[in-house]
Amino acid sequence: MVGKLTIQDIARLAGVSKATVSRVLNAKPDVDPATRERILQIMQEQGFVPNVAASSLAGGRSRLIGVVIPPLTWPLITEILRGVSEVVEQSSYELLLYSVAHDLGDYEKNKGTVIDRILASHLASGLLAVYPGSSIPHLTKLYDQGFPVVIIDDRETPTHVPWVSADNQTGAAAATRYLLQLGHRRIAFIQGPLEYEVSLKRYQGFCEALKEAGLTPDPELVQQGNFMAKSGLPGAKQFFTMEKRPTAIFAGNDQMAYDVLEDAEAHGVRIPGDISLIGFDDIPSSAYTRPALTSVRQPFYEMGRRATELLLSQLDAPRPVPTSYYPAILPLAMQNTSANYLQLPTELIVRASCTSPR
Incomplete structure (x- = not known):
């Protein structure tokens, strides 16, 4: 034919x-x-x-879940997707994966476009958005209109949409307490972008632990980065060239900790012999740096699992929903619940980059 x-x-x-x-x-x-x-x-x-779309429309709703993620090159994405896929494999649903390009400042705009394209295709019955950033108001409106949505994010303040994140403040406090227990008192901090909720929470945890120890955070020992490669270099250089250097550096994420390792070699600074170093995230490569990096592990795998379970619970709990926002696109079922905000615990992973000060 x-x-x-x-x-x-x-x-x-x-x-x-x-x-x-x-x-x-x-x-x-x-x-x-x-x-x-x-x-x-x-x-x-x-x-x-x-034709999956036609079949889903004929049956009232599809058996597909849309997952919007940052570029696959982001080191944390693999573990999140492993958790997502393991839950989906045990259900009657399949995944539709959308990776948004990180290009020329169009990242935020592209995310909104992708979300609209998913809805217009009639394919997905629900949406899991991983670090959606400025698209959160858009996703919140969708959720309010009856479309099943779950968000994994730590950059924006959680809304009433089902939300999964890690306990960044407690994790940062634990890392700082560990350095204090080793005997460090002059501890520097490289912060992430100030507009991110996660940056503020990690800094708050850092300050919380210092104050518990009777120490006042020193503004001279706080430098700004943006979580991206090379953004920790200016702060590292500033700390290494101080007349009275810190004895330990807490980098707001592992990527900026790698910058400290790089600049330490350039300045003849031994880690941990001269300065101890700790990061946050515990992405896979942190176990293989030289020295191996002590870091706060985020539960990325568990975040993926729990977020998917939340989404499936919405899909499997029927109720009537309005169709004014995306007519004929919304599924016929959604769970009517109060806010679900899951804040999962972190874990301090101790390796070779920290020791007692000389």
């Missing part, structure tokens, strides 16, 4: 009704085994690929 085949074409070739073909596609048990085998054989011979 010429052109793209439809369910109607398969029904005509098999000598059955369109409804029978549809029941075979949806694995319904009420089809004669011989008829089922004939239909499946014709599909294989003709290279027939079902």
Whole structure:
């Protein structure tokens, strides 16, 4: 046959009704085994690929979950997706993965465009958004209109949308207490972007632990970075060239800690012999730096699992929803719950980059 085949074409070739073909596609048990085998054989011979969107609309909702993620090159994404996929594999749903390009300052704009494209395709029954940033108001409006949404994020203040994050403040306080227990009193901090909630929480945890020890945070020992590669270099240089250097540096994330390691070599500073170093995130490469980096581990795998479980709980709890925002796109079911904000614990992973001060 010429052109793209439809369910109607398969029904005509098999000598059955369109409804029978549809029941075979949806694995319904009420089809004669011989008829089922004939239909499946014709599909294989003709290279027939079902139209998922059409099938989902006919059935009222699809069995697909949309997942919007930052670029796959981000080191934390792999563990989050591992948690997501393990939960989805045990359900009746499949994943639609959308990775948003990080290009020329268009990242935030692209995320909103991708979300709209997912909805307009009629494919996804729910949406898991990983670090969506400025798209959160858009996602909140979707959730308020009845579309199942779960957010994994630590950069914006949580809204009433189901939300999963890590306890950044407690994790930063634990890391600082560890340095204090080793005997450090002059501890420097490289902060992330001030507009991010996560940066403020980690700095608050740092200050909290210092104050518990009777120490006043020293503004001269706080430098600004942006969590990206090379952004920790100016702060590292400032600390290494001080007349009275700090005995330890707490970098706001592992990437900036790597910058400290790089600049330490350039300035002839030994880590941990001269200055101890600790990071945050515990991305996989941190176990293989020289020296291996002590870091606060975020539970990325568990975040992916718990977020997916939250989304599935919305999809499996039916209630009527309005359709004024995206008419004919919203699913027919969603859970009506109060805010679900899951803040998961972090873990301090001690390696070779920290020791007692000389």
